[in-house]
Amino acid sequence: MEVDELAQFHATFFEESREHVRTLEERLLELEARPGDLELLNALFRAAHSIKGSSGVLGFKAISHLTHAMENVLDDLRESRLAASPGLTNVLLQASDLLGACITSASSKQRDPDITEVVAALDAAHRGEGHVAAAVAKPAEPVGPGTLDGPRVWTIVFRPKPGVFALGLNPALVLRDLAALGTLRTELLVDRLSTFDTLDPEQCQLGWRLELETDVGEAAVRDCFMFVEDVCELTLTASEPAFALFTPLPSAEDHVLAPPTAAEQAAAAKAPTAETSTLRVATDKVDRLVNLVGELVISQAMIMRSLQDVAPSELPRLREAVADMERHTRDLQDRVLNIRMVPIGSIFGRFRRLVRDLSASLGKDLHLATVGEEVELDKSMVEHLADPLTHLVRNASDHGLETPEERVAAGKPAAGTITLSARHQGGNVIVDIADDGRGLNTRKILARAIERGLVLEGQPLSDEQIHELIFAPGFSTAEVVTDLSGRGVGMDVVKRSIQGMNGSVALTSTPGQGSRVRLTLPLTLAILDGMATRVGESTFVLPLNQVIETLSLTRSSPIQQLLGNGEIMTVRGETLPLLRLARLLNVVDDGANNARPLAVVLEAGELRFALVIDELLGKSQYVIKSLEPNFARVEGLLGATILGDGTVSFILDVQALARMGNLRAESTERVVEPSASPEVTV
Amino acid sequence: MARAALVVDDSTTMQEMVSFTLTKAGFAVTRASNGQEALTSANAGKFDLVITDLNMPVMDGITFIKNLRTLAPFKFTPVLMLTTEGGDDRKQQGRAAGATGWLTKPFDPDKLLTIVKKVVP
Known part of the structure; x- marks a missing residue:
């Protein structure tokens, strides 16, 4: 077989090897706590061994060389020829890092990193106990x-x-x-x-x-x-x-x-494996499936609608059949969406290494606790979570947690703990990143915010409002930019990326006891619980989790005009900015013809506002169709969906609407002076 | 009639490579990622060839071969084990368990087919 033909296995190999590298890393860290655990050592050995085998076949010499050396040492550990020690674990961790680098360079067809040093260290450890390196001498070819x-x-x-x-x-x-x-x-x-x-x-x-x-x-x-x-x-x-x-x-x-082989009668039929634990499927295949199920939901809704025109005698039977179909469709939809769900623990594990490294480089005693690893989230969301979580864990390690001396002086245990936890709440998943550190220093934050021109001096702000400031772009309280923070990613980026997943970020902090950042995320990005609304002749869908209530404008308090273009209304004593959807999106509404206009109170992060519409059409689940591949990005729209009658409707992006209406957090009560960036809006 | 092969390896890369090669050679391939899974497949179907890795989680290759040979339809089926260089004692253990032959990793697809031809008519 040609080299080209082997190339098709590269993708699988890289993916699989990366998984093995993660296993190596996680298990090595566990090994520190449980040296000599045979189960762990076997898993480690298998990971190295597996990469070695495949890389040899595919001709990745550096990778196979490196894994061979790792395998030797792991085998020594397994057979008790070597004893586990922090030094040895470090060498192995280094090797697994290098292995990751080798895989990356091989996958991008770059030159292999230099492995000689690490291999030498591994070989030295391997020979350390006087154990002679297994020089695999090939038996001489018989000369006959x-x-x-x-x-x-x-x-x-x-x-x-x-x-x-x-x-x-x-x-x-x-x-x-x-x-x-x-x-x-x-x-x-x-x-x-x-x-x-x-x-x-x-x-x-x-x-x-x-x-x-x-x-x-x-x-x-x-x-x-x-x-x-x-x-x-x-x-x-x-x-x-x-x-x-x-x-x-x-x-x-x-x-x-x-020989009386059973093979003679062997049918070519493939035997289905009854207990296959996992099946590797390309993501785009699953995406197509998800899409298709979405279409199915739509056609089912269309049938339901056209039932209205069917002869009355036929109706009961047909209705029954469609009801059955609806049930099955929903079941299918659930299951198909479920394929994309992966346990969040798959990324929690990565942070063990990060925290360990941070401990060493910061001179702090840090521990990572994880809760709820089994909670499942859409695969793409789990991937998108990696960066924000990394940043939050770094922040907690760098700013939140104190040095052992400081902790002891404050009457706390010397070791600081960062807890990553996940749980379900309603249709959402809540991910908390908590530390038991010193808590946010409101004085320092305020001083920095004033210095940065984010707030005015002397402006009365609650602690919560001050905490919110750290989400402003470009904000950093680190007095010295350490090599951990100050990498150009701020809390504003964390907030934006979480909001990009239709999620929200909230922060609580108690001085001396620690801080907690709470991420609230939807289970999946593909389906949205929404509320359909009508404005003029168009239908728009609002994400239900951002809808707080609906008010009749004829019965509520009158709308007040502000200087300029602003309008506000008062709902149970709370003043809310009022936006008109028709005006924001430049469509024609019923205007004066509508005797009963409505306002939907919406929540975008910490901000609430009322949105004027003509009519509510009802709640449903909507399959989100991306507009991106075919259309230019339109501000205010999250995507499109197809309604039961087959018409296309747009799903609204509540955050973007607030932005388009020039709203700022609590803009009616607090003057946050417009700084260089109007995106302080949350 | 297409011949059927069962490929057992915990490495998906190896699984895919071996499967691809065998499929090109006209085999219908079933895959398993450990001995336990492979036994389930073996119980559910018939195979003219079994290729198994030795070092696998859940159930290793040697145990798998031993168990496979106790199943009547697999009494005489060719079973190849994938070994690493220098694994002579593993080869012997495999032989004792009932393995027909072995294939030393790393190998290329041509080598695989050469070896397969040695044991499958």
């Missing part, structure tokens, strides 16, 4: 007469042992292979054949005397006996071409008792 050129005649006596059939061996295949090397003459030896009444057909009682005329060497001849050599009597003698001692027999195989 066969290495000489020219045709020779081999006389071979071949007597397989009776038990060869039970090893799945078929002596006839050996004869076939020999025949392919030249001219083969065979004589069947039946001297050991028992009489018919005592014949055991499962035992091989035949032998052969063979004459092979060939120009290939002894090695090639012996190669035909590769798997039977140790279970047969075999003599090979070479001579110059001589007379034919035996007349060729028509077919050697005719004389062989073919």
